[in-house]
Amino acid sequence: xxxxxxxxxxxxxxxxxxxxxxxxxxxxxxxxxxxxxxxxxxxxxxxxxxxxxxxxxxxxxxxxxxxxxxxxxxxxxxxxxxxxxxxxxxxxxxxxxxxxxxxxxxxxxxxxxxxxxxxxxxxxxxxxxxxxxxxxxxxxxxxxxxxxxxxxxxxxxxxxxxxxxxxxxxxxxxxxxxxxxxxxxxxxxxxxxxxxxxxxxxxxxxxxxxxxxxxxxxxxxxxxxxxxxxxxxxxxxxxxxxxxxxxxxxxxxxxxxxxxxxxxxxxxxxxxxxxxxxxxxxxxxxxxxxxxxxxxxxxxxxxxxxxxxxxxxxxxxxxxxxxxxxxxxxxxxxxxxxxxxxxxxxxxxxxxxxxxxxxxxxxxxxxxxxxxxxxxxxxxxxxxxxxxxxxxxxxxxxxxxxxxxxxxxxxxxxxxxxxxxxxxxxxxxxxxxxxxxxxx
Ligand SMILES: CC(C)(COP(=O)(O)OP(=O)(O)OC[C@H]1O[C@@H](n2cnc3c(N)ncnc32)[C@H](O)[C@@H]1OP(=O)(O)O)[C@@H](O)C(=O)NCCC(=O)NCCS
Numbered sequence: 001x002x003x004x005x006x007x008x009x010x011x012x013x014x015x016x017x018x019x020x021x022x023x024x025x026x027x028x029x030x031x032x033x034x035x036x037x038x039x040x041x042x043x044x045x046x047x048x049x050x051x052x053x054x055x056x057x058x059x060x061x062x063x064x065x066x067x068x069x070x071x072x073x074x075x076x077x078x079x080x081x082x083x084x085x086x087x088x089x090x091x092x093x094x095x096x097x098x099x100x101x102x103x104x105x106x107x108x109x110x111x112x113x114x115x116x117x118x119x120x121x122x123x124x125x126x127x128x129x130x131x132x133x134x135x136x137x138x139x140x141x142x143x144x145x146x147x148x149x150x151x152x153x154x155x156x157x158x159x160x161x162x163x164x165x166x167x168x169x170x171x172x173x174x175x176x177x178x179x180x181x182x183x184x185x186x187x188x189x190x191x192x193x194x195x196x197x198x199x200x201x202x203x204x205x206x207x208x209x210x211x212x213x214x215x216x217x218x219x220x221x222x223x224x225x226x227x228x229x230x231x232x233x234x235x236x237x238x239x240x241x242x243x244x245x246x247x248x249x250x251x252x253x254x255x256x257x258x259x260x261x262x263x264x265x266x267x268x269x270x271x272x273x274x275x276x277x278x279x280x281x282x283x284x285x286x287x288x289x290x291x292x293x294x295x296x297x298x299x300x301x302x303x304x305x306x307x308x309x310x311x312x313x314x315x316x317x318x319x320x321x322x323x324x325x326x327x328x329x330x331x332x333x334x335x336x337x338x339x340x341x342x343x344x345x346x347x348x349x350x351x352x353x354x355x356x357x358x359x360x361x362x363x364x365x366x367x368x369x370x371x372x373x374x375x376x377x378x379x380x381x382x383x384x385x386x387x388x389x390x391x392x393x394x395x396x397x398x399x400x401x402x403x404x405x406x407x408x409x410x411x412x413x414x415x416x417x418x419x420x421x422x423x424x425x426x427x428x429x430x431x432x433x434x435x436x437x438x439x440x
Contacts, residue, residue, distance in 0.1 A: 001101050001164065003094045007086040008160060012405030014087075015052055019406065036421070043230075044310060048413070049238070051229030053084045053398045061317035062227060069223070069317040077196045077221040077394060078102065081167060084226055084398035085160075103193035105168035108176065112136060113187060116180055126259040128177045129386045130252045137248035139165065146244065155244070156405035162247040163397035170390045171196050171221075174383075175203035182380040197221060200390070206377055212329045213376040217387075219325055220373070223318045223365060224388045226395025231310070232257040233264065237396040238403060242411040247400060254396045255389045261305075264366075264385045264392070269305035271370035271381040273297075274338050283334045290341045294349055306367025307346050309360045315343075318365035326372055335371035342367065 032047040055063045062069055064080070065087040072080060075089070078098050082090040090098060112135050116128050137143070142158035150158070176187045188203045197218040207213045229238060237254030241247065258264035281289045297304060309316065326336045343363055350361030370384050378384075416424075 001097060001160075003097050004082070004086070004101075005157065005160065007082075007088070007094070008156070008401065008405070011086050012156060012402065015402065016406055019050070042310075049229040049235070050408075051234075051399060052087075052402055053395060054226040054228050056228045056311045058311055058313040061312060061314070064226065069321050073219065073222060073321045075222060076218060077225070077391065080222050080225045081394045081398065084394060085401055099195055100193070101164055102168040102196065103199075105165045106172050106194075106199060108132070108169055108172050109136065109139075112173070113176065116177065117185070121181065123181075124259070125177050125181055125383050125386045126255065126265075126389065128181070129174060129389055130255045130259070132173045132177070133166065133170075133248055133255070134252040136166075136169070137246065137252075140246040140248055141165075142246045146246075152407060155407070156401050159241075159247055159397075159401045159404045163401055166247055166251060167196070167393060167397060170393055171200035172203060174386045174390050175200050175205075177386060178204055178380070178383055182383070196390075204378075210376065216325060216329075216372055216376060219321065220369060220387055221391045221394075223321055223369075224391035226392070226398065228311075229399060231263065232260065233392055234395060234399060238399055239411045241400040241403065242408065244410075247397060250400055251393050251396050254392070258389055258392060259385060264388045266305045266364070267366040267370045267384040267388060268381045270366050270368075271335075271374060271384065273305050274335050274342075274371060275381075277338055278334065285338065285341070287341055287345065290338065291345045291349070294342070294345055298349070298353060304342075304346055304350065306342075307350055307361065307363055308358060309362075309364045312362070312364065313360050315362040316364040316367075319363045319368050322365070322368045322372060326368065330372065330375045333371065333375040335374055336368075339368050339371050 034046055038044060038046045053064070057063060060068060064072065064083050067083070072083065075083075079089055079095060082088075082094065082098060112132050115135055116132055119128060119131075141161045142155070145154070145158045179185060179187060183205060188205045190199065190202055194202060197214060200221070201214045201217050202208055227234065229235060233254040236257040237250045240253040241250035245253075261269050277285055277290060277293055280293065285293075294304060323339075326333070326339075330336060346363070347361040350358045369388075370381055373384060373387075374381070
């Protein structure tokens, strides 16, 4: 993997030089202020991380090294990983090298299958996915090299080595979990060197000769790849890796965050929501009936899955990319029709709901992705977050490779108690300083 190593090494040097220059001039300058509202609001709006793999613009969505979704939605997951970690798309020889490397690393050790087979059938596939990754932790090259006392300048290299091993294995692990839980339990093997998408599609073992299903899998693995550094799963993965826990630990931890219904599990919740609508109202529900269903959901104190976002303030461009696919290949799907009805109905309702308190009434990626998979026969929606996880691991790995290359320190924010806050604000009041501005 000479070419990839050279490119990543060059990127790390560039990023390090840039940051050093900025630091020399501005080390004590303020980049933001923290209000009590920020502190109590899940750290929302606090600038607290540097992440160079991607950036989310509230009005334009995901950017990877200056590229927007329409610029890369036709690429492969391999090309996207290369872009995330190097900042450029691979040329044909670089892509060839990466594809070959990954194909050689795609085998899952037999003990992992044995462990997964021994688990109860009512387990969630995300639990199996995370356990499967954790079970392979003993194979970490980083861990071995660290124990041997390798120079910290090389940490990124072994993080990259581990990342390639993990990225290659995840489509195989995921497809195997699908078959263990939802099919007859036999694991499909392949003697061919397949790319990540084809490996996944082939080993799922259904609809494998349908080119648009393979293309949907490719698109799915591309669109979920990264969403800057502060989302629950990426941040978790970064924190864990900042303690020099290897990429297996960091990925498993990140995926456990992705498994939450306010984060990655929302795609499962969305499909469940659409299923409920169809169960209650039939396959072609009227706009009015769907509107009433949405209102009843909100009145029951529940959220509308797939709508809202912590950073975005427009329709998620990933939603639009999936919609384009749906219009092209499965516009007649009843689930997609209902997704469209929800898109028409939900934003105006959420805009006015809770006195306009909802920051973003628009759909995110999860509002549509599952309905497309369902159309192609992937009806077990508990699995959707696992697919999200295969893709998001590209981002976890890229972020952690770069963080190790830049020798970023262990992440350790300060926490305070209610008493600390009370005393702090009292002392500011006593000083006659009634400014609402917080910590100097
Ligand atoms: C994504 C999400 C967690 C962002 O949370 P956030 O940044 O706190 O969002 P907001 O600032 O808009 O939240 C303000 C209020 O609106 C509510 N709200 C936000 N989105 C909502 C939705 N889709 N349905 C109903 N209520 C919603 C919040 O629960 C919160 O209510 P509260 O003050 O009573 O707790 C939130 O929009 C949500 O739960 N969406 C549905 C789940 C989902 O699709 N997740 C995937 C995200 S990619």
